[in-house]
Amino acid sequence: MCVYCCEEYKNPSEFGPHMVKEHPTTSLQVAFMHCLYEGYIKVDCSHLRCKICDEHFEKLPDIAKHLNNDHDKKINFDTHLGVQPFRFPNDKLLCGLCDKNFPCLRQLSRHMTTHYQNFTCEECGKSYTTNSAFQQHIKFPHASSGIQYCRQCKSTFDTVAEKREHDEKSVNCWKYHCTFCSPPKRFLRWTEKEKHLVTVHGKKERTHDCPECPKTFLTRETYRNHFATTHAEACYVCSYCSKRFSKKRYLDEHIVVHTGVKQFECDVCFKTFPRKANLSQHMWTHSDNKRFECKLCDKKFNQKISYRSHMKTQHPDVQI
Template sequence: MLDDQPLTRLASRIPKKESVDLLDLLDNTKATEKRKSSTKTKAVPAKKAKSMKKDVKATSSKQPAKTEKKKKAESYDATRSNAETIISSTTAYPFRVNDKSILCVYCQELFEDPDVFRNHMDAEHDYFSIKVAFHHLPKNEFIKVDLTNLRCRVCKNSFPNLDDIMAHVETEHGKKVDKAGKFGVMPYFLQKDVYNCAVCDKNFPSLFHLNRHTITHFLSYVCHVCGSSYVATTGLLRHVRSKHQNYEVSCKKCKKVFPTMEAKEKHRRTQKSCMPYCCSKCQERFLDYKTRKKHMEVAHGQSKQKQNDPNFIAKRNAEVIVKYSTVYPFKLPEENMVCVYCCESFPQPAEFRAHMDEEHETFNPKMAFLHCSEGYIKVDCTNINCRLCFKNFQNLDEIADHLYSEHKKPLDLSVALGLQPFHLENNKLFCAICRAKALCLRQLSRHTQSHFWRYTCEACGKSYATNTALRSHIRFSHIGNEKICRKCKGTFSSVEEKRKHMLESQRCWSHLCCVCGERFISWHAKQLHLSECHGVEKKVYVCPECGGVFHERKKYRTHFRLSHTDDNYVCSCCGMKFVTKKTLEEHRVSHTMEKLFPCTVCSKSFPRKKNLVQHMWIHMENKRFECKMCNKKFNQKVSWKTHMKSYHPELVEFEGKNNNIKLMFSVLNE
């Protein structure tokens, strides 16, 4: 049992609470979202981070440098820093509570017996990534730790409480302990069938009840309207929005609005069509996962079918190959490869492979599949060796056949292996299946996935790798006449309304600044922001095949596709190559002299549809282009341009990019 005095740093019977102003909290929501999005970009290698800092210093002025330092100071959290010191320097084992079981934060395994959990942590996670331990937690929340066998990881000495061991690691081993912050952990003494609170020693019937009680000692944020308390600002914000603001409580399925959350919950429980869980076989809906699972077993025999399901067998094949060979699984959230075990990012494949050899010689294969609940995971197959006999192999089929025949591993070679292969070497990217060339890793990933398309839309013929992706496509493209915003799920009666919404709603813009979290409507706007606000140098693109240098991404991609690949369209008349079929058709009319697009007003014909659209503005009453100086309006851009060049040549540089931006805003304002 812990003394009261050492736990004063952790919590008290009557917690010290902070009253938060509702208006300030709601106004600062956007800023909070930006900070969250910016924290995701911290997992970058040290070498890359240093080079980025040098570039910023060399290109930016003094003022951006100051703001960058200010942001770093604001992002430091003394409480989280102390919690990281506790996890990394002591045997305070972090965990999560899943119903009545203990969940390991590193490999997601469940344990009923606390002793088995502690033995698992000693045997399997003697080495671990501190980032994974906090991956599931919001920034302000405390992590749960088991203090039953509390020891120093450096000198192996035992301690009765956190105060003693934190003083020890600070004075004896020089670890950083910030006394201005709290410890950042929720203490537990986990014993089998005994559930006593580590703070007040109160007894409870189960781990579930103990967990709910322990949280009450750490409620730091209080609603000043009704007095409800929360561990972090995120919970308080949800409470404020639902209880004390003019906030519409609506059902996501039928869009019906309710006066309270209780009314919505009652509707969700009674209205069959709005229940959240759906049977994939008969489309019947259920209130919870367990009821649907029971229905699937009784009505459709899913438990028997699972053993014969090709997707289940493919995943089992993939687990065996990852476990017994040096095919290295990775994620690709952006342009860099990310390790599935520790979430570290690598710009170069060679650095990633060296990291896997050094840091993850021993690993849990199940962790490689946590990010991919459906479909096949990506693996680097550049250097495939058997982990049992160290023989080298060229591809996945060879290593799979070897493991099955030589080492008798449980592989079903009649079913897919469940892996997407990548060969990444010599700065040249080729598809491991068809040897097609690719510009970058993201483009190669999209191409490789096309070899694993198994689900096709019957309406339009588009194909997808997973059933979930197909259902999402059908939902957004082929159900009803309404147009849906993929970001906010808002519905619109026409394409024009949806387009207007996309122009006005900044939170639905798809391009996000990785530094400050601001969103942009186009990739070019984001790049301009990075250059002007964060001092990021404009990227220069070098062709890996011929060494040509390009300053614009579009020209670089066009050059690579036309000059170094066969993925293009060739004119049968003159042999010119084009990136798209549309541009080829527009070019072809210059040979055939066809004019297939007549004007319905004056009967004049045009060879291309875009020429007809431009011509139709002559017949429109609404004139889009206006000269602000002399109040003249023009139907066509070319007429407006001619006027501006003749009468106001000093106002606009027509050859520059600024003209395009001014023109865009001029058109939108109209």
């Protein structure tokens, strides 16, 4: 949106020429008027040029130095410039600092905050751009303290099991809701909401088209994995086999295939596992809480795989 006349544009390629043609002069007072919060102004820096001498630049710090040195604009480099630079060349979505490419503006915006992590939590290491976001974070206990809390209603729980039970049963804390239902029906998971929209309201099943190639994906996760590993630099590469992963935790889970290291040990039976997820799944075998119940013969199971195996062998005609 244009900060001077409030005209809105869907494409950066249309927005840039509008700024050049309609607003050749700059009014800082008007431009920053809507920035009444603690943070940075987000700017399309695809075509940076000096309005004084018309020289073009690739990066924001370069044009800032140019204005300071060649035009005596007295810029203070001891603090941040107050701008988050985005670049949109040829319909790509690039970070204006490291030039990484992203499939959507939301992911790019999230990435951009990693360059402006000014406040870091000493307990868990998470960083935040603004002090207000950091203060919100430290209001509540960390998982390392053994206390769990709900991000929606802010209730606290002594154990993970209590928190999980709350998540499953407290409908008001489910963060996804249907805008077509009245009152809005709520859902615990995004996939459940999407399925509801298709089956109940006749919404066309969503697909995800890759902007870089002709491929189409049925799920958001497979699309993002494809984009990160094929078209973006924001991926993680295995040093053993060069396989690419969209997230570091996927790479960490894969590495054990090459190393064979089993660093996660069960403190009950001392069995070791290569991945934390494997250990978490194993711990249910020691739990008295049997989560999966067969409604036909009243047998209960700790693990889903045991329940599914039972259903296939004992009740093969019943759809799970």
